Amino acid sequence: MMRFFSKSNGFLSFIKNNVSLTIFTFILTFALYSIKLVNRSFGMDTNTYITDYHDYLNHWYSISRFGEVFLKKLLWGPYTNIYLLNFLAIILFALSSLLICYLFTEIVDNEHIKYYMFIIPSLFLTSTFFVAQFYFVLQNFEYTLAMAFVILSVILIQQQTADKIFTIMKYAGAVLLLTFSIAVYQTFILFFVILVAALFLLEIRESFEKNQPYCFRKLFYRCLPYVLILLISVASYFVFDKLLLNYLALESKQHAENMMIWKSAGFKEGIVSLRMVLQDIIFKPNDLRRYLVYNFGFLATILLLIPLMGKFLLAKNKYFLTTLVCLVTLFVGGLGVAIAMGALPTPRSMAPQFPFLLAFLFFYISLCYKNKYLKIFIIGLVLFFGVTQFKTSSNSLFSEQMTYEEDERKMIQIDQSIKNLQLENADSYKLIIIGTSPSTNKFNLNIFSDLVGLSMFQFGESEQVGSYYITLNIISIMDSLGMSYNNPTLQEYMDVWKNKTTLENSKVDFGIEVIDDFIIVKIA
Structure with a gap:
């Protein structure tokens, strides 16, 4: 050493x-x-x-x-x-x-x-x-x-x-x-x-x-x-x-x-x-x-x-x-x-x-390689792939940032809509999100690129449990930004999603309703 x-x-x-x-x-x-x-x-x-x-x-x-x-x-x-x-x-x-x-x-x-x-x-x-x-x-x-x-x-x-x-x-x-x-x-x-x-x-x-x-x-x-x-x-x-x-x-x-x-x-x-x-x-x-x-x-x-x-x-x-x-x-x-x-x-x-x-x-x-022209060719390839990688990486990073900002605006919209309901003890309610809302900003690459640039309002949806994991992720991010709501259990989520909410089949892009101690938000 x-x-x-x-x-x-x-x-x-x-x-x-x-x-x-x-x-x-x-x-x-x-x-x-x-x-x-x-x-x-x-x-x-x-x-x-x-x-x-x-x-x-x-x-x-x-x-x-x-x-x-x-x-x-x-x-x-x-x-x-x-x-x-x-x-x-x-x-x-x-x-x-x-x-x-x-x-x-x-x-x-x-x-x-x-x-x-x-x-x-x-x-x-x-x-x-x-x-x-x-x-x-x-x-x-x-x-x-x-x-x-x-x-x-x-x-x-x-x-x-x-x-x-x-x-x-x-x-x-x-x-x-x-x-x-x-x-x-x-x-x-x-x-x-x-x-x-x-x-x-x-x-x-x-x-x-x-x-x-x-x-x-x-x-x-x-x-x-x-x-x-x-x-x-x-x-x-x-x-x-x-x-x-x-x-x-x-x-x-x-x-x-x-x-x-x-x-x-x-x-x-x-x-x-x-x-x-x-x-x-x-x-x-x-x-x-x-x-x-x-x-x-x-x-x-x-x-x-x-x-x-x-x-x-x-x-x-x-x-x-x-x-x-x-x-x-x-x-x-x-x-x-x-x-x-x-x-x-x-x-x-x-x-x-x-x-x-x-x-x-x-x-x-x-x-x-010792040949002068082959060396120039190889350096040319390095420049080409280096610039290509830089462009792709930079685009991915920008896509990630713009999608995060779009997600944040959606979270603020949800929080403000709940506040507009003027519920007593709103922080005691459990938040349930149904549906998905893929990123629509013009800077999103809209490609299969792991989690980079993928909206948290889209990641985690499945036929079996719907948007339950989307709900947990969004509540977690909102909580870190000062917008606190309670998590539903999986059983509670499934019951509301399958049996209680009227928003599941509605044509609205954004809707909100309160059932018992649940606040249900429809996104699209």
Whole structure:
């Protein structure tokens, strides 16, 4: 770790030697995410965290994310400062990109890749996958901090020293950082794996350039400390998780298992589903029936890798198999959630591993190709996909903000309409919302983009329980904004919805009635 802070070759020295990259990284990050510094939009999950802090901490415990709980209790408590959380998340996000670039200079000389490193922030920071992740304001600070910790853990392992005591301390630090990061977000396991695979790909490329052999034995011994630290970290995470759940008398909720095609439909159907998912990601990334987060950049990198693999195959020193192993690891890690589910996962679960996969592949390919015109072509692709991602991400963030403002106006309309009824003890009534009201503002993208830009007056509706979960979410958000109403139970909601209200079949877009101690609001 001392080397990380070294004046000659540490991180601060890296920043000093790469001022342009540092400025570019921070300007790019703030240009894209500054909208979150001047607005207060929040939605699903964040609303529950704000209004029911202690129960939400127990929810995090139950889904094995005790790292989130630790940081919340240590740093923030029940008070949620949306502006501060967003600001810190943006800083840490930019810092993570710079740490990745610094990590690469541990393998390749800084001067050789000084300008190629601009590829990393251009494609990593602009990825729309992160927009889906940063929708969840309640966790974006912890998420970006843990992401930086994962990169730091790899840096600790990578930086070698002859001092055995210091080496043990360094590895122990890596275990602590990685264990904590996994306890914040489990998919950081995949991020660690592909960071390591990327390092070895750069090592093999360096050996190729110097015409030095890089055999399986060398790869095996180089992998050992990373594999051991990963195994120790994962084991430690599971032990701590089990101990905490037993101590708190909470039941573990494996919510991700319910979304796995392999488990629900069987192996054969899982293979078919996975094949279709991979086809969609690679060949149909712009299909609006799917998430608006993929692009043809992934296909472009695959096509550009094919000639390189042929080049390694024909080399005298055997680089092909070691390169292939690292590439397969990189791809499996980047697509790990999709493979595990056998279905197209939510974009937030694919970050940061998939954005890193795309950014690194373009970075790696640009280093490997020597032809001047091919390099220009690759840089052109980076510019194109970087600008495309920036535009899509910016549009998504603006759509999210404008939809939140529209939702807020609807909540104020509901609150004012109830006040106009001049009910005695209005705060003792239970609010019931029936119907849905999708966003109609002209800035809403109106596409399938996870929760980003999705109205809370639309999310959660079902044939079985109607708008019950919409009701709970809206009441929660209204409560956080100072408009307090009571929640109905599911049984009460179903009884009023099915048997009592006259608004269900009415043609009005907005209606309100009072039945017993229920205030029923019809939206459309």
